[in-house]
Amino acid sequence: MSENPNNTEAAGAPPAADEKSLDTLLAEAQARIEEQRDAHLRAVAEAENIRKRAQADIAAAHKFGVERFAEGLLPVTDSLEAALAAAADSPPALRDGIELTLRQLKSAFQKASLNEIAPAVGERFDPHQHQAVAAVEAQAEPNTIVAVMAKGYRLHDRILRPALVTVAKALENQAGNPISDSNLNTN
Numbered sequence: 355m356s357e358n359p360n361n362t363e364a365a366g367a368p369p370a371a372d373e374k375s376l377d378t379l380l381a382e383a384q385a386r387i388e389e390q391r392d393a394h395l396r397a398v399a400e401a402e403n404i405r406k407r408a409q410a411d412i413a414a415a416h417k418f419g420v421e422r423f424a425e426g427l428l429p430v431t432d433s434l435e436a437a438l439a440a441a442a443d444s445p446p447a448l449r450d451g452i453e454l455t456l457r458q459l460k461s462a463f464q465k466a467s468l469n470e471i472a473p474a475v476g477e478r479f480d481p482h483q484h485q486a487v488a489a490v491e492a493q494a495e496p497n498t499i500v501a502v503m504a505k506g507y508r509l510h511d512r513i514l515r516p517a518l519v520t521v522a523k524a525l526e527n528q529a530g531n532p533i534s535d536s537n538l539n540t541n
Contacts, residue, residue, distance in 0.1 A: 426462030430455055463507075471506030471517045473499050483508075485516040492522035 437451030463469070471483050479486060479497045483506060492500050499519045506517030 423462065423466040423468075426465050427459070430458045430462060433458055467510050468514070469508050471508055471513070473502060473517050473519060475499055475501065479519065479521045483513065483516055484519045486521045487518050488520045489523040490520055491525045493525065494522040496522055496524045498522050 433451060433455040437448055437455060440447045440451055473480075473484060476494065477499050479499060484499070485506075487503055490500060494500060498521065500522045501520040503518040503520065504515075507514045
């Protein structure tokens, strides 16, 4: 007899028992591979379904994201139509209708967290909230607001439109030099 360690007869076990045990191990391994393959395919399909649902949710959010805001504007539209219908009756009724409509619009803005940026004359110019459309010589402190052309609006913390303002710049004499406050004649 040869002394080959791979020889099953030398170990004292019958060759059929080893083959059956190898066949059983192979079948079990193949069954596990098939289970893992099936689990993998299910996981991939589930991930694809989740991705598709997320894309559909995002599309719906984009499409209907302003739904609450739009619902808030419907009474404003109704009021404008009623004001136009009453315009022929009397100017005071028209004015009252327009004031009511403006209050409804501001209420809709407030519910949607859309806030006005309404700087006061004399307030310091803030480039994060204001847009200077002109700089004029004025007896005010330079870089202060002299006039507000249009209010700005902020949605939560994001500026939708800065307030459009005119800012003061230093007065200059005819030589082009800035005039100091002590040289101004206040008469």
